[in-house]
Amino acid sequence: GGSVPDWFPQGWLGNLEVLSLCECRWVTDSVISSLLFATGEFKLRDVDLSWTAITDASLCLISSSIGGSLERLKAVGCSLQGRKSITGSGIEALSHCQKLQSLKLYGYDKVFDDSVSLLASSCPNMCNFSVPSCCSLSDEGVMGALSLWPHLTLLDISRIPSVTDSTLNAISISCRLIVTLRICGCTQVTDAGLSQCVEACSFLSRLDVSGCHLITDQGVMAIANNLGTTLRCLDAFTLPSLTDRGVQSLLSCCLLLERLNVSCCSQVSDPSFAPLLLQAKKHQAIIDTKNESCTNTNNEASINTNNEASIEASMNTKQQASINEQSSVNEVASIKEQSPISQEASINEEASTNTPQEATSLLPEASVKLSDDAAAAAWRLQPQGAAFGVSGDESAAAASRLRTQEEALGVSGDDAAAASLRLHSQGAALQVSDDESAAAASRFQPQGAALEVPGDESASEESDGGPAVPGLRLRTVLLRGCGVSVETIRHILTHCVMLEELEVPGEALNPAFALESEWVVGGWMRLNQFSDGSATFVRGG
Numbered sequence: 001g002g003s004v005p006d007w008f009p010q011g012w013l014g015n016l017e018v019l020s021l022c023e024c025r026w027v028t029d030s031v032i033s034s035l036l037f038a039t040g041e042f043k044l045r046d047v048d049l050s051w052t053a054i055t056d057a058s059l060c061l062i063s064s065s066i067g068g069s070l071e072r073l074k075a076v077g078c079s080l081q082g083r084k085s086i087t088g089s090g091i092e093a094l095s096h097c098q099k100l101q102s103l104k105l106y107g108y109d110k111v112f113d114d115s116v117s118l119l120a121s122s123c124p125n126m127c128n129f130s131v132p133s134c135c136s137l138s139d140e141g142v143m144g145a146l147s148l149w150p151h152l153t154l155l156d157i158s159r160i161p162s163v164t165d166s167t168l169n170a171i172s173i174s175c176r177l178i179v180t181l182r183i184c185g186c187t188q189v190t191d192a193g194l195s196q197c198v199e200a201c202s203f204l205s206r207l208d209v210s211g212c213h214l215i216t217d218q219g220v221m222a223i224a225n226n227l228g229t230t231l232r233c234l235d236a237f238t239l240p241s242l243t244d245r246g247v248q249s250l251l252s253c254c255l256l257l258e259r260l261n262v263s264c265c266s267q268v269s270d271p272s273f274a275p276l277l278l279q280a281k282k283h284q285a286i287i288d289t290k291n292e293s294c295t296n297t298n299n300e301a302s303i304n305t306n307n308e309a310s311i312e313a314s315m316n317t318k319q320q321a322s323i324n325e326q327s328s329v330n331e332v333a334s335i336k337e338q339s340p341i342s343q344e345a346s347i348n349e350e351a352s353t354n355t356p357q358e359a360t361s362l363l364p365e366a367s368v369k370l371s372d373d374a375a376a377a378a379w380r381l382q383p384q385g386a387a388f389g390v391s392g393d394e395s396a397a398a399a400s401r402l403r404t405q406e407e408a409l410g411v412s413g414d415d416a417a418a419a420s421l422r423l424h425s426q427g428a429a430l431q432v433s434d435d436e437s438a439a440a441a442s443r444f445q446p447q448g449a450a451l452e453v454p455g456d457e458s459a460s461e462e463s464d465g466g467p468a469v470p471g472l473r474l475r476t477v478l479l480r481g482c483g484v485s486v487e488t489i490r491h492i493l494t495h496c497v498m499l500e501e502l503e504v505p506g507e508a509l510n511p512a513f514a515l516e517s518e519w520v521v522g523g524w525m526r527l528n529q530f531s532d533g534s535a536t537f538v539r540g541g
Contacts, residue, residue, distance in 0.1 A: 015043065016042065016043065016044055017043050017044060017045045017046065018044070018045065018046040018047075019044055019046070019047050019048070020047075020048040021048065021049055021052055022048045022049070022050045022051055022052075022074070023050070023051045023052075024051075024052055025051070025052065025053060026053075027049065027052040027053060027054060028052075028053045028054060028080075029054055029055055029057040029058045029061070032049075032054060032058040032061055032062070033058075033061055036061055036062070036065040036066070037065075042065060042066045042069065043069055044066045044069055044070060045069055045070065045071045045072065046071065046072040046073075047062065047066075047070065047072070047073050047074070048073075048074040049073075049074065049075050049078065050074050050075060050076035050077055050078070050104075051076065051077040051078070052078055053078070053079065053080050053085070054075070054078050054080075054085065054086075055078070055080055055085040055086070055090070056085070056086060056087055056089045056090035056093065058090075059075070059086070059090035059091075059093050059094055060089075060090065060093040062093075062094075062097075063093045063094055063095075063096045063097055064096070066097075067096040067097040067098070068097075068098075068099070069099065070097045070099060070100055071099050071100060071101045071102065072100075072101060072102040072103075072128075073094070073097075073100065073102070073103055073104070074104040075090075075104070075105055076104055076105065076106040076107075077106055077107070084107060084108050084109065084110070086105065086108045086110075086111070087108065087110040087111065088110060088111050088112045088114070088115035089115075091105075091111055091115040091116065091118075091119055092115050092118050092119070094119060094123075095118045095119050095121075095122035095123065096122070097123065098122060098123060098124075098125075099123075099125065100123045100125070100126065101123075101125050101126060101127045101128065102126075102127060102128035102129075102154075103119075103126070103128070103129055103130070103131075104128070104130040104156075105130065105131050105134060106130075106131075106132055106133060106134075107132070107133040107134065108131075108134050109134070109135050109136050110136060111131065111134045111136060111137065112136050112137070112141070113137060113138055113140065113141025113144070114141075116131075116137065116141055116142070116144075116145050117141065117144050117145060119145070120144065120145035120148040120149060121148060124148065124149070125151065126149045126151070126152060127151055127152060127153050127154065128152075128153065128154040129145070129149065129152060129154070129155055129156070130154065130155075130156035130182075131156065131157060131160070132156050132157065132158035132159055132160075132182070132184075133158065133159045133160070134160060135159070135160060135161060137157075137160050137162070138162045139162045139163055139164050139166050139167055142157055142160070142163065142167050142170075143166060143167055143170040146167070146170045146171060146174050146175055147170060147173075147174050149174070149175065150174055150175065150177070151177060152174075152175040152177070152178055153177055153178055153179045153180065154178070154179060154180040154181075155171070155175065155178060155180070155181055155182070156180075156182040157182070157183060157186065158182045158183060158184035158185050158186070158208065159184065159185035159186070160186065161186075161187070161188075162188075163183065163186040163188065163189065164186075164188040164189065164193070165188070165189060165190055165192055165193025165196075166193075167193075168183075168189060168193035168194060168196060168197040169193060169196060169197075171197050171200075171201065172196050172197045172199070172200035172201060173200070175201070176200055176201050176202075176203075177201075177203055178201050178203065178204060179203050179204065179205050179206065180204075180205065180206040180207075181197070181201070181204060181206070181207050181208070182206075182207075182208040183208065183209060183212060184208045184209070184210040184211050184212070184235065185210070185211040185212070186211075186212055187211070187212065187213055187214065188214070189209070189212045189214065189215065190214045190215065190219075191214070191215055191216055191218040191219035191222070194209065194212075194215060194219040194222060194223070195218070195219060195222035198222055198223050198226040198227055199222070199226050202226070202227075202230065203230060204227050204230060204231065205230050205231060205232045205233070206231075206232060206233040206234075207223065207227075207231065207233070207234050207235070208234075208235040209234075209235070209236050209239070210235045210236060210237045210238055210239070210261070211237070211238045211239075212239065213238075213239070213240060213241075214241075215236075215239055215241070215242070216239075216241040216242065216246070217241070217242060217243055217245045217246035217249075220236065220239075220242060220246035220247070220249065220250065221245070221246055221249045223250070224246075224249040224250045224252070224253040224254060225249070225253060227254065228253040228254050228255060229255055229256065230256065231254045231256065231257055232256050232257060232258045232259065233257075233258060233259040234250065234254075234257065234259065234260055234261065235259070235261040236260075236261060236262055236265070237261050237262060237263040237264050237265065237478065238263070238264045238265070239262075239265050240265070240266070240267075241267075242262065242265045242267060242268060243267040243268065244267070244268060244269055244270075244271040244272040247260075247262060247268055247272035247273075248271065248272055248274065248275050251272070251273065251275040251276050251470055251471045252275040252470055253470060254470055254471075255469070255470055255473075256473060257470070257471065257473060257474060258473050258474060258475045258476065258498075259474070259475060259476040260474060260476070260477050260478070261476070261478040262478065262479065262482060263478045263479065263480040263481055263482070263503060264480060264481040264482075265481070265482055266481060266482070266483065267483075268479070268482040268483065268484070269482065269483035269484060269485075270483070270484060270485050270487070270488045272482075272484075273484070273488050273491060273492065275470065275471065276470075276471040276472075276491065276492070276495060276496070277491050277495065471495075471496070472495065472496060472497070472498070473498055474492075474496045474498065474499055475498050475499060475500045475501065476499075476500065476501040476502075477492060477496070477499065477501070477502050477503070478501075478502075478503040478536075479502075479503050479504065479505055479534075480503045480504075480505060480530065480532070480534040480536075481505060481532065481534065482505050483505070483507070484505055484507075484508055485507075485508055486508045488508075489502075489504055489508050499539065500538060500539050501527075501536065501537070501538050501539075502524075502536070502537050502538075503534060503535070503536045503537075504534060504535055504536075504537065505533075505534050506530075506532050506533025506534045506535075507533075509533060509534060509535055523539050523540045524537045524538070524539055524540070525537065525538060525539075525540050
């Protein structure tokens with residue numbers, strides 16, 4: 001204890017850039033000291049010491065040894081002899097890590113405003129700041145830090161009792177590039193603060209407002225109206241005032257929604273999912289119409305092709321037969337002048353057997369001839385496997401160039417079909433309005449942020465060029481404690497084809513499993529069951 005184990009490869013520690021000792025309870029301050037001084041200068045950028053036995057002393061050692069290179073640090077759940085071991089002193093020591101961009105802590109009740117203020121003034125490049133359940137922080141302390149972090153993309157201030165609408169107002173002013181916001185358990189936040197925040201922060205993709213008891217349908221509708229083209233994950237469990245009206249607005253407006261958690265919202269029931277069924281029916285009707293149109297077009301093209309081929313073959317046959325007949329007559333006439341009568345008879349007999357059917361067999365098979373431009377466009381698209389759905393030769397060439405050269409073009413008009421490819425396949429830099437936003441966009445890519453470009457309508461399209469349909473991208477739906485019937489569960493299973501996880505209320509569970517074979521056929525298996533009779537199911541791999 002207290003030293004680096006013999007099996008730990010110390011020889012190449014100096015080349016490490018990422019080090020994770022998460023849940024290694026044998027890691028103490030002395031182990032960290034041995035690691036840091038085992039070799040020369042470190043290049044560590046990313047360190048995870050969560051659930052170890054370190055204290056503020058380790059954070060001081062880290063700051064003095066690798067402060068010049070450290071960019072990301074996790075120190076969640078650190079404790080020594082059963083007591084939380086990180087305080088404000090350790091956070092103040094991290095102020096020497098001026099390249100620090102991400103800090104994740106959890107549940108430290110001795111981290112105060114002055115420590116966070118010093119950190120904020122010394123680390124201007126902070127992008128991710130996560131301090132849930134650090135209950136000693138105040139509204140003013142959080143607001144002061146946010147005013148110095150304009151590039152913040154993730155903020156987790158869950159279960160900090162003093163957080164109010166003032167903090168959300170500060171976010172809307174200073175942190176408009178934020179992508180992930182978690183304010184779970186902030187019981188003083190209201191609809192007014194939430195509405196102001198989502199109106200200003202148009203990049204918000206993941207939002208957790210669970211346990212914010214003052215939020216009602218009005219706040220949830222503000223989320224739907226302002227984040228319809230960006231929101232992917234919403235956790236809103238234990239909102240006693242949330243009703244069907246709020247959930248309906250989400251399922252009607254949020255094109256990209258993948259996760260919906262409304263567990264323990266007792267007023268959410270079957271009508272909440274009516275928009276989902278309606279959108280699914282409309283979507284299916286569009287698909288059926290397109291398929292029918294394609295079928296009719298193909299049939300018509302086939303008929304026209306066959307008719308044209310038949311006419312051309314018939315005309316060529318008659319023309320060739322006429323030529324053969326004339327040739328035979330001329331040959332006979334010529335022979336008459338030079339040959340006896342018996343030879344003339346023989347030649348006439350041979351000419352009479354040269355039928356139009358035999359002339360037809362000499363012609364090549366009829367085929368459809370494309371124009372040169374159409375054939376060239378088809379040739380370019382087919383070998384690349386491109387499914388851009390573009391119209392016109394020029395737009396096809398533009399889509400091809402975008403794919404092969406990886407150009408980050410602003411897409412509009414005929415090129416709209418390439419926008420989805422640009423965002424989802426190539427991870428191209430986002431089109432932003434100013435230099436600061438451009439710098440933030442470059443950071444989004446390594447963090448895996450799936451942002452949609454404001455004003456680029458094509459960004460909300462599916463990768464195959466079709467329109468996004470609200471609700472049909474859902475992968476996780478959590479409904480424990482809701483008044484949802486077995487019929488609604490069936491609708492969700494039927495129409496949410498991408499669904500991977502479903503939490504079923506106890507009231508709907510037994511009737512649903514009266515037809516257990518349906519679940520088995522669908523590849524679902526029970527993950528767990530709660531004391532209230534509800535259960536979580538996942539789709540098997």
